Amino acid sequence: MAGENMVGTVAIIGAGIGGIYLAAELGVAGFKLRLHDIDDARLADVRAFGGIDVEGERGGFAAVELATSDLRAAVDGADAIIIVTGGNAQAAVARSLALLLRDGQIILLVQGNTGGSLIVRRALDAAGCHADVAVAEMDNYPYSCRRLAPARIRPIVAKRWLQIAAFPGNRIAAVHQRLSPLFPQAVAAPNALYTGFTNANAMLHVANCVANAARIESGDIYKFYAEGVTPAVARLYEAINAERVAVAAALGASVPSLEEWFDRVYGVREASLVETCQRLTYNSDGPYQATGTPSSLEHKFITEDVPTGLIPMVALGAAAGVPTPAIDALVAIVRNMTGRDFAAEGRTLARLGLSGTGVAEIIRVMNEGFA
Amino acid sequence: MAGENMVGTVAIIGAGIGGIYLAAELGVAGFKLRLHDIDDARLADVRAFGGIDVEGERGGFAAVELATSDLRAAVDGADAIIIVTGGNAQAAVARSLALLLRDGQIILLVQGNTGGSLIVRRALDAAGCHADVAVAEMDNYPYSCRRLAPARIRPIVAKRWLQIAAFPGNRIAAVHQRLSPLFPQAVAAPNALYTGFTNANAMLHVANCVANAARIESGDIYKFYAEGVTPAVARLYEAINAERVAVAAALGASVPSLEEWFDRVYGVREASLVETCQRLTYNSDGPYQATGTPSSLEHKFITEDVPTGLIPMVALGAAAGVPTPAIDALVAIVRNMTGRDFAAEGRTLARLGLSGTGVAEIIRVMNEGFA
Known part of the structure; x- marks a missing residue:
């Protein structure tokens, strides 16, 4: 030291x-x-x-x-x-x-x-x-x-x-x-x-909560990344992750797919995302063994990860001209489920200091700072 | 007779x-x-x-x-x-x-x-x-x-x-x-x-399945209209129903809100949709007491109600100039969850015989038939 x-x-x-x-x-x-x-x-x-x-x-x-x-x-x-x-x-x-x-x-x-x-x-x-x-x-x-x-x-x-x-x-x-x-x-x-754009929370939390919304609100306890990640959730993960990777790429950043991320971070890459999540939950060194069930939708898995994760990804996608229909749909569903307009409180381009900024200027700001 | x-x-x-x-x-x-x-x-x-x-x-x-x-x-x-x-x-x-x-x-x-x-x-x-x-x-x-x-x-x-x-x-x-x-x-x-536009299945099935998707795929059994309808699901119901009523109104058809529909059809109108659905499930004459849990997302609650319910509502909304963002989001989520593009197989304007048709002509066709 x-x-x-x-x-x-x-x-x-x-x-x-x-x-x-x-x-x-x-x-x-x-x-x-x-x-x-x-x-x-x-x-x-x-x-x-x-x-x-x-x-x-x-x-x-x-x-x-x-x-x-x-x-x-x-x-x-x-x-x-x-x-x-x-x-x-x-x-x-x-x-x-x-x-x-x-x-x-x-x-x-x-x-x-x-x-x-x-x-x-x-x-x-x-x-x-x-x-x-x-x-x-x-x-x-x-x-x-x-x-x-x-x-x-x-x-x-x-x-x-x-x-x-x-x-x-x-x-x-x-x-x-x-x-x-x-x-x-x-x-x-x-x-x-x-x-x-390697924000794991945005990748993993919101889609899971939407597909388990009634169970969460009913107070059921489920293994978040095992019982909570079924083939439908894995497909939702794939759809939002493809957009995440595409927006980052359009802004010059190469970020890992979800499968690659699990492999790099935990050394786990099973034949499917469902199996990967199971192993990350049930293995003795599984990082997700202790992940609890949200007790309501007023949980950081939604209230943090939508405004500080999905919203800025959508905003940067719009600035880069990359459509994000799967993420847009997820944000809209969460808005309708919760009655909260996370776009109004979230990290828009204006709040990021990037209003009216094109791809080249966003990359310049990221590398060199605000003018 | x-x-x-x-x-x-x-x-x-x-x-x-x-x-x-x-x-x-x-x-x-x-x-x-x-x-x-x-x-x-x-x-x-x-x-x-x-x-x-x-x-x-x-x-x-x-x-x-x-x-x-x-x-x-x-x-x-x-x-x-x-x-x-x-x-x-x-x-x-x-x-x-x-x-x-x-x-x-x-x-x-x-x-x-x-x-x-x-x-x-x-x-x-x-x-x-x-x-x-x-x-x-x-x-x-x-x-x-x-x-x-x-x-x-x-x-x-x-x-x-x-x-x-x-x-x-x-x-x-x-x-x-x-x-x-x-x-x-x-x-x-x-x-x-x-x-x-009084299609109860489109009102009630799809949103419920989305908010319970992982539970359905896990093979859990839940009381579809009781445990499956929590406040988040009720809010989703409200959002899609507001759009349904608005599209119908733009086409000259006055259809009941979901609350009014439950009241007219079953004589039940509790303080909230959640309570109404509970009563319709647990009352001795509750129509929903026997409603089973879908065993997968390949169930008519999705595979019928999206293409023959939500898709034509969206299509008619577009023709009437009434946006349907909540229904659009639901359709997109279901598409991403199932990998099936229900818009491609569903009741589009073309399949309804209404391509390129404005509000006045749609109403005329509905009243008088195809030309």
Whole structure:
């Protein structure tokens, strides 16, 4: 952890399950940690315990030196600030951070959903941030774990392949150099189109919830990625994924198909998506064994993944002239099922700062930043 | 049953559950019956038994004088020919009937789905039918029953309100006069837009199947109209029904909202659609108590109701300039879930004989027939 460019102290913003997992893994790996949440109650157990117990072979105790709802205290002197709040809160966190940041800090969104680093950059700028901070995003959460108690987790599997992109993309070399000790399996992506269009949540959550909507609302419990993924759902996955890959390609970004993604990330590629999902659920190291059933459609699988995933994919598709009828239909069904117009609250081109922008200019912005 | 204009002998084409129910009810009511199916095996029990046993207060024995796979024998001398094959087979039945028909016979589709009488009229014409037959359609199946054995049924409830339309609409007075003894609860509708846009199957089946797709494919059993209709499904129902009513209105047809339809047909109108559907399932006279779970998405709730219900509603909406985004999304999701392009096989304007036709001309055709 030595050297002036290295990350030693990490502030994790968001003490939900994603933040706890991250603290557990990075703590065991030896990074100095602060943990922040706006809800102090979520910090109580970790604070009382002084950290998180991590079970298993490569487990241990992940010390958390500070668990606080004081954002200034959490980020002061931190080399990296990892935002694990979910996509809907990223802009608000950026506004709160804007005047607390110092030159040389890195903000990493885990994950960026689709376009998160643009949202954060715009929010920082709008809130008067003048510090020279790098903004980066990862394409997915890096671990699957099972939470056994408020401050005890059991790792299941770490993703074998992740991407980190900087915004603008031309800052990736320095960003990746500093972050790769935290996430050795993460490769550098040229820009945030690569991470944003490898958004696993947008690939996997919404279609599943639609095809299981009545069961979810009835309070049934089902194995989300096993019983929930039947041939009809797999076909829906294929349709939305073909559009996702096509829009990314039209914007110059080559992103893996869903089958390739499962293979790269988990080393699993069965004859069908249905079988792949079964294996990822029922294998002893299956990352999806602990995935719970949403208790309603007012769940982040919908309320986060539509506005911060499908909506920006559709918007970028429209800008690139690539039709997205399968995703459009899914968004419309979710709107009709929930009565919520996610397009009105989601990551439109305007909110991404890309209004009226053609393909070449979108790629330029992604690589070089806002003019 | 006397008088030269009255219907005495009825040929029922299609010995599925709908045909059996119809034979049971009309047989007990005293009509002389023939029953036809292309699959002779479906007729064996009724033929052996000589009819159908009908349980309950107003039950009795419904004699079937002829159960045959010989269409000519079935329809020869029949006053009314009721086609109960499901929408996908109506054109084929009409082609088979074309040269067997005699002046004065009435063909009634139970039900017409959406646009069935136009499909049948075109098929008769194309196959060289020169007999002066009336073509009519009903908006729904008239009964709910439970089948206890191949030739024994228990009535649950008869619909209190049905519509019969003739094609062309201007023939309705004579048609209704002759058919109303068979279906006393059926009112005369001005034309087939009224029946076609009161298509309960299109209102109720497809959205339910989409929101329960994974459960259906998993082989789960659920109470279709109770556990299967949660608030999300009810919202989907509302969205597609608003479009259905709007398209019909643009074509001059006033059709009931789903809430009004439940009220008129079953006398049930709870505070919400969810509660209405629960009551229609769990009440002792609930028409939906016996509705089974589809065993796959290759079920008539999809494979009939999309091409013969939602597709023509969308097509007529487009002709009338009324957007149908909720129905479009449902059709697109079903296409992606099943891999089947129902628009390619369904009742498009061309198949309805209405290509290039505006609102005024569609209404004229509905009322007066093809030019």
